[in-house]
Every structure is written in C-alpha cells, then in structure tokens.
Amino acid sequence: MTASKAFAAADGDSRPSPTMASDTVFELHLAARSRTLKIVRAAVTALGEDAGCSLKATEELVSAVDEACQNVIRHAYKKECDGRIVIKASCEGDRLVLRVVDFAEPVDPEKIRPRPLDELRPGGIGTRVIRACVDEVAFETPQQGAGNCLRLIKRIS
Amino acid sequence: MGRMLEMRRDRHANTTILSLSGEVDLHVSGELRQALLDELSQDRDVLIDMEGVGYIDSSGIASMIEGFQRARKAGRRFALARVPESAMRVLRIAQLDRVFLLLDTPDPDFEGR
Numbered sequence: 001m002t003a004s005k006a007f008a009a010a011d012g013d014s015r016p017s018p019t020m021a022s023d024t025v026f027e028l029h030l031a032a033r034s035r036t037l038k039i040v041r042a043a044v045t046a047l048g049e050d051a052g053c054s055l056k057a058t059e060e061l062v063s064a065v066d067e068a069c070q071n072v073i074r075h076a077y078k079k080e081c082d083g084r085i086v087i088k089a090s091c092e093g094d095r096l097v098l099r100v101v102d103f104a105e106p107v108d109p110e111k112i113r114p115r116p117l118d119e120l121r122p123g124g125i126g127t128r129v130i131r132a133c134v135d136e137v138a139f140e141t142p143q144q145g146a147g148n149c150l151r152l153i154k155r156i157s
Numbered sequence: 158m159g160r161m162l163e164m165r166r167d168r169h170a171n172t173t174i175l176s177l178s179g180e181v182d183l184h185v186s187g188e189l190r191q192a193l194l195d196e197l198s199q200d201r202d203v204l205i206d207m208e209g210v211g212y213i214d215s216s217g218i219a220s221m222i223e224g225f226q227r228a229r230k231a232g233r234r235f236a237l238a239r240v241p242e243s244a245m246r247v248l249r250i251a252q253l254d255r256v257f258l259l260l261d262t263p264d265p266d267f268e269g270r
Contacts, residue, residue: 035184038182041180041182041212059243059246060246063246070183070216073183074183120222120256125247125250126216129215129251
C-alpha cells in the first residue's frame with residue numbers, strides 16, 4: 001500500500017490541515033484503535049522506501065512509530081475508543097521526522113521510562129524499542145488543542 | 158479490515174507447535190497470548206514457529222514473555238523457532254534473545270529448558 005492509499009484508507013477525519021509545510025510528506029488522521037496500526041505501518045513503510053532508507057532502517061522506523069501509536073492507544077487514551085491520533089511525516093534534508101500527536105491529557109515524560117531489562121515481565125518494552133530504533137526521540141510542545149506530541153527522527157541510511 | 162495473524166496448532170506427543178503467519182501487533186496479540194496459555198494449561202510444551210511472521214511489536218513479545226513465565230512455573234518447555242531477523246531485532250532490544258530458547262528448526266523433540 002502506498003502512503004497516499006493508506007491516507008485515503010484512514011479511519012476517521014482524514015482531511016489534511018489547511019496549511020501543510022512544503023517538506024511534509026503526509027499527515028495521517030486516525031482513530032486511536034489497535035486495528036488502525038496496520039495503516040500506520042503501511043504508510044511509514046512507504047515513507048521509508050520512498051526516502052531511500054535501507055530495509056533495516058525502514059523496519060526500525062516502522063517499529064518506532066507503531067510503538068509510539070500503541071503507547072497513545074494504551075496509555076494516553078487508556079484504550080478508550082473515541083480518541084484520535086495524527087501522524088505528521090516530513091523529510092528534512094537527510095532526516096525523516098515523524099510527529100505522533102494525540103489529544104489526550106498531557107503525560108509526564110518523566111514517567112515514561114523503559115523498564116530495567118533484568119526484570120522479566122510483559123510490558124515496558126515499547127519505550128525501549130522506540131529509543132533503540134530512531135536517532136532522536138523527544139516530546140515537544142504540542143499545537144494548541146493537542147495533548148501530546150512525540151517527535152521521532154530517523155536519519156536516512 | 159482483514160485478519161493479520163494466522164495461527165496453526167500441530168500437536169506432537171507432549172509438544173504443541175504453534176505456527177504463526179502474518180503480523181503480530183496490539184490488535185491480535187491477545188489471541189496469541191490466549192493460544193499459548195491454552196496449550197500450557199493442558200500440560201503441553203510449546204514451540205512457536207515464527208518463520209511466517211512479517212512483523213511483531215512489543216505487545217506480541219509481551220504475550221510470549223507471559224507464555225514463557227507460565228511454562229517455567231509449570232515445568233514445561235518453551236521455545237521459539239525460525240525467528241526472522243526483524244523479530245530478532247526486537248528480541249535483542251529487550252535482551253530476550255538471552256532468555257528464550259531459540260531454535261533453527263521447529264523440532265517437536267527439542268531439547269530445552
């Protein structure tokens with residue numbers, strides 16, 4: 001599936017913002033539900049491939065964005081079904097920049113830490129996957145009306 | 158939206174080989190968890206054949222951790238076979254490649270812990 005097809009298949013408000021920066025590749029508006037993760041992966045795969053990323057780099061980017069969306073669904077929205085996620089993808093020089101935006105209550109970034117690996121238990125792996133799979137990850141101040149914005153940066157390699 | 162994950166259960170003596178095909182994510186990882194716990198609750202060893210897995214996320218890995226822990230508690234064997242590179246990457250990040258028994262072939266008579 002191409003990014004444009006994935007965009008058209010988005011579940012929820014799929015209208016792009018009235019203004020879009022010139023380096024924007026896509027802006028995906030999705031219902032914050034687990035079944036839409038497949039659409040996210042298809043779009044990010046197309047993004048990585050089109051930008052010239054290696055298979056490994058593309059897979060890493062897909063994992064990072066999928067896990068970020070998963071965190072929004074599970075933790076920010078606490079699995080409530082009426083939330084929205086917006087994914088903004090842009091190509092800035094030799095970097096792909098992905099922003100995962102939600103409209104939930106702001107989270108405390110200090111509380112989002114990967115669990116120690118010597119504790120064998122389900123949970124807490126997603127944050128570690130995100131950090132390992134992209135070059136930079138940080139929360140940034142969200143646009144007005146949004147709850148949280150996680151920015152992921154992956155160098156094209 | 159179509160199903161992403163297919164699971165096939167093949168029973169050999171005391172071992173169930175659970176063959177996965179497709180993508181394991183938050184939407185379907187609960188099914189994997191349930192299938193693992195079902196087999197282990199019947200006092201069976203479990204081997205997951207992952208050759209057909211195109212993608213797995215942390216929720217799928219969490220289901221496997223739960224299966225592994227349940228197996229250990231019950232004294233049953235638990236292993237993964239034919240893990241694709243993309244899935245190995247996630248296992249390495251979580252340092253689970255040192256925890257799970259990883260096999261090259263889905264042999265129901267595997268020697269294991």
